[in-house]
Amino acid sequence: MSHAAPPPNDALAMMRYDADKKSVLVAYILWFFLGWLGAHRFYLGRVPTAVAQFALCAVSWILSFVLIGYLGFALLGLWWLLDAVLIPGMAQRHNNALIASLRA
Numbered sequence: 001m002s003h004a005a006p007p008p009n010d011a012l013a014m015m016r017y018d019a020d021k022k023s024v025l026v027a028y029i030l031w032f033f034l035g036w037l038g039a040h041r042f043y044l045g046r047v048p049t050a051v052a053q054f055a056l057c058a059v060s061w062i063l064s065f066v067l068i069g070y071l072g073f074a075l076l077g078l079w080w081l082l083d084a085v086l087i088p089g090m091a092q093r094h095n096n097a098l099i100a101s102l103r104a
Contacts, residue, residue: 013102020098024091031087035080044090053079 022044031040038053053076060072 016102017095017098022091022094024088027087027091028084031080031083035083036076040083040087041090044087045094046090 027040027044030043034040036053036057038050038057041047041050041053056072056076056079060069060076063069063072
C-alpha cells in the first residue's frame with residue numbers, strides 16, 4: 001500500500017491562505033446587515049474597534065430612553081458609512097498579514 005507524498009510547502013501555504021483569507025464581499029454583507037454591531041470588523045480581525053462599535057450601539061440603545069442615545073446612533077451612522085470606504089483596505093491588510101505570517 002503506497003502513501004501519497006505530502007504536498008510541498010508552497011502548496012500548503014496556498015491552502016492555508018485560501019482557507020483563512022477574508023472576503024470583501026462577505027465583509028460588505030456583514031456591514032450592510034449587522035454593521036451597527038461591528039460584525040464586519042469582528043470578521044476582519046479588528047476586534048478592539050468591533051467591541052467599541054458594539055458597546056456604543058448597546059449604550060446608545062440604553063440611553064435612547066432618555067434621548068441622549070440618539071447622539072450615539074448618529075456617531076454609529078457616520079462610522080458605518082466610513083466603514084463602507086474602509087472595508088477593502090481592511091481586508092487587504094488582513095490578507096497581506098496572513099501572507100507574511102505564512103512566509104515566516
